[in-house]
Amino acid sequence: MIEVAHLTKHYGGRAAVDDISFTVPRGRVTGFLGPNGAGKSTTLRILLGLDRPDAGTALIDGKPYRDLRYPLHTVGALLDGPGSVPERRAVDHLTWIAQSNRIPRRRVHEVLDLVGLGGVAKQQVKKFSLGMGQRLGLAGALLGDPEILVLDEPINGLDPEGIRWVRTFLRGFAARGRTVLLSSHLMTEMADTADEVVVIARGRIAAHGRLDQITAGHPSLEHVFFALTGDQGPEW
Amino acid sequence: MSELLIAELTKIRTLPATWIAFALTVLGNAVLGILAATDLVRVASANGEVAVGQLGALMLAPAYVFIAIAVFAAGTEYRGGQLRISLAAMPDRTRWFGSKLAVSAVVALVAAIPAVLPGLLVQHGAAGDLAFSSTAKDLLALLAGYLLLSLVGFGFAFLARSPVTPLAVLFILPMLASTALGNLLPQFVKLLPHEATLSFLGLSADPATTLSRAAGLLVLIGWALLFVGTAWTLIVRRDS
Numbered sequence: 001m002i003e004v005a006h007l008t009k010h011y012g013g014r015a016a017v018d019d020i021s022f023t024v025p026r027g028r029v030t031g032f033l034g035p036n037g038a039g040k041s042t043t044l045r046i047l048l049g050l051d052r053p054d055a056g057t058a059l060i061d062g063k064p065y066r067d068l069r070y071p072l073h074t075v076g077a078l079l080d081g082p083g084s085v086p087e088r089r090a091v092d093h094l095t096w097i098a099q100s101n102r103i104p105r106r107r108v109h110e111v112l113d114l115v116g117l118g119g120v121a122k123q124q125v126k127k128f129s130l131g132m133g134q135r136l137g138l139a140g141a142l143l144g145d146p147e148i149l150v151l152d153e154p155i156n157g158l159d160p161e162g163i164r165w166v167r168t169f170l171r172g173f174a175a176r177g178r179t180v181l182l183s184s185h186l187m188t189e190m191a192d193t194a195d196e197v198v199v200i201a202r203g204r205i206a207a208h209g210r211l212d213q214i215t216a217g218h219p220s221l222e223h224v225f226f227a228l229t230g231d232q233g234p235e236w
Numbered sequence: 237m238s239e240l241l242i243a244e245l246t247k248i249r250t251l252p253a254t255w256i257a258f259a260l261t262v263l264g265n266a267v268l269g270i271l272a273a274t275d276l277v278r279v280a281s282a283n284g285e286v287a288v289g290q291l292g293a294l295m296l297a298p299a300y301v302f303i304a305i306a307v308f309a310a311g312t313e314y315r316g317g318q319l320r321i322s323l324a325a326m327p328d329r330t331r332w333f334g335s336k337l338a339v340s341a342v343v344a345l346v347a348a349i350p351a352v353l354p355g356l357l358v359q360h361g362a363a364g365d366l367a368f369s370s371t372a373k374d375l376l377a378l379l380a381g382y383l384l385l386s387l388v389g390f391g392f393a394f395l396a397r398s399p400v401t402p403l404a405v406l407f408i409l410p411m412l413a414s415t416a417l418g419n420l421l422p423q424f425v426k427l428l429p430h431e432a433t434l435s436f437l438g439l440s441a442d443p444a445t446t447l448s449r450a451a452g453l454l455v456l457i458g459w460a461l462l463f464v465g466t467a468w469t470l471i472v473r474r475d476s
């Protein structure tokens with residue numbers, strides 16, 4: 001379970017995240033939804049121990065992420081692309097990540113096959129398309145066979161086939177009792193994926209609950225999003 | 237601990253830049269060693285023609301290619317967002333930085349042996365001085381110089397968040413120092429990493445910017461500690 005409590009983070013005097021609290025339950029896909037600049041990535045970076053909060057806590061099974069000894073066995077994360085040096089081969093990128101957390105080498109090939117990159121494992125990452133990069137990032141997140149997945153805009157750059165694959169994968173992942181937190185700035189993306197949504201706007205939680213409850217009484221998902229965030233976005 | 241060391245070694249090993257820098261250093265040192273030993277080529281200078289072996293700065297030039305190994309090990313953390321993955325996989329930053337530093341230092345030390353030895357043997361051989369003690373002493377001094385310059389570059393790359401800036405600065409600074417700046421401020425110039433290394437290796441040409449060998453070593457150690465220590469402090473404290 002993920003528990004975020006009274007989390008606050010300022011960048012140069014401006015609050016990117018302002019006293020937000022929410023929990024992410026097991027066995028569900030929770031969508032973390034909000035327009036660009038709402039504070040999603042900031043929240044996820046703090047959750048993963050990459051940035052320090054000014055106040056509040058973000059805990060994973062009751063512990064700060066930085067206290068996990070081999071974190072990839074508990075949490076898999078995808079933030080902003082695969083995080084590979086472009087000159088490195090995909091298989092080498094995953095190999096060092098696996099070694100750092102005592103994950104057996106055969107798992108590298110398993111996850112490459114799982115995301116459909118088995119055939120290009122020995123290519124340098126700079127030759128990858130945006131979608132292939134996202135798949136490599138996902139492969140990295142899955143290396144440790146984690147209980148929890150944290151994905152920041154994982155659909156970005158994927159083709160329709162890739163989107164369908166991610167969706168099916170995440171549904172299956174949660175159905176096995178595991179936890180998924182994925183962010184998006186597109187409400188429509190959540191429709192067939194998320195059970196729960198946490199809506200964030202301008203650094204504050206605008207709504208939190210089951211997707212069907214939040215959308216009840218509104219003509220469409222877009223209307224809900226607009227009503228909650230005041231953001232129409234260029235996408236619709 | 238060992239898993240962090242293994243992961244950091246894999247990072248260095250699977251970076252093409254590592255092998256390119258290593259190969260170029262071996263080649264550069266071998267060629268300079270042969271030129272110095274045979275005295276086939278002489279270089280025009282302000283003091284007339286000089287033997288290659290007398291030009292300390294030229295003899296040290298391959299070291300600046302060599303330090304790219306450690307500089308890239310550190311600087312590529314800021315390429316393609318690798319740092320985020322490193323810190324997510326290894327969130328104890330003190331342990332992580334310590335492991336990365338240890339691996340980079342050992343790699344630099346071990347790689348420096350084949351990088352400098354052929355050139356050194358050619359020179360000693362030509363001078364008819366292949367006695368173990370004198371050759372070993374020169375080898376150890378060169379290894380120390382290569383290691384300490386590598387550590388300066390390693391720390392610098394973390395501060396600059398890039399592999400390019402430290403390589404450019406460390407390469408250009410000696411050239412500036414050897415010209416106008418050097419003549420104006422010899423007291424300052426002799427404390428720069430490059431000049432301190434030349435002094436330590438006994439390769440310094442200009443008495444005005446020469447320290448004793450021991451002082452050169454101490455100054456160079458000081459630079460390495462300063463850059464690595466500052467980088468370590470920043471990594472532990474700042475947001476990724």
Ligand SMILES: Nc1ncnc2c1ncn2[C@@H]1O[C@H](COP(=O)(O)OP(=O)(O)O)[C@@H](O)[C@H]1O
Nearest residue numbers: 011015016034035036037038039040041042043
């Ligand atoms: N490293 C940073 N430095 C300065 N401002 C930042 C930084 N990261 C995020 N911000 C600001 O914080 C706010 C939230 O950004 P972010 O968390 O990236 O939003 P989202 O992921 O929802 O698009 C934005 O106004 C953004 O400009």
Ligand SMILES: [Mg+2]
Nearest residue numbers: 040041042152
């Ligand atoms: Mg974002």
